[in-house]
Amino acid sequence: MWGSRSNRGNDSVDCIACGETTRRSDAREYDKEGDRWDRKGKQFEYLCKGCHTDLCHQPRDELEDLLVDIDAGGLAELEFLEAYWNAVEERYGPLDHER
Structure with a gap:
């Protein structure tokens, strides 16, 4: 049982x-x-x-794939931020904030 x-x-x-x-x-x-x-x-x-x-309890659909695509674990902090910003804009369009 x-x-x-x-x-x-x-x-x-x-x-x-x-x-x-x-x-x-x-x-x-x-x-x-x-x-x-x-x-x-x-x-x-x-x-x-x-x-x-x-933790942030917001949905994270596609986040892990994006992080793998930009090789997030192999980048320095500023390189990561630049790569992440560019990948998000490429996938989802321009962000509302200026750099």
């Missing part, structure tokens, strides 16, 4: 943002694909409550 759900959440997990270790039941699941409801074959990462509260 199925096991009890009461023993879930007793494990400790590490917050991917600050590194704090907390009980799984006190943490918030983070799914970098943005679909935490489709659970098949996924391993979730976790955020402590404080870091989860600090």
Whole structure:
């Protein structure tokens, strides 16, 4: 028969943002694909409550693809900002603010 759900959440997990270790039941699941409801074959990462509260909870459709396309992890901060700005304008049109 199925096991009890009461023993879930007793494990400790590490917050991917600050590194704090907390009980799984006190943490918030983070799914970098943005679909935490489709659970098949996924391993979730976790955020402590404080870091989860600090997150921007706006949709991020296409963001990860854009970051990969501009090689965001390999750029210095100013290079990243320039590449990001240009990629956003190229994909979505001119931004409202002047540089």
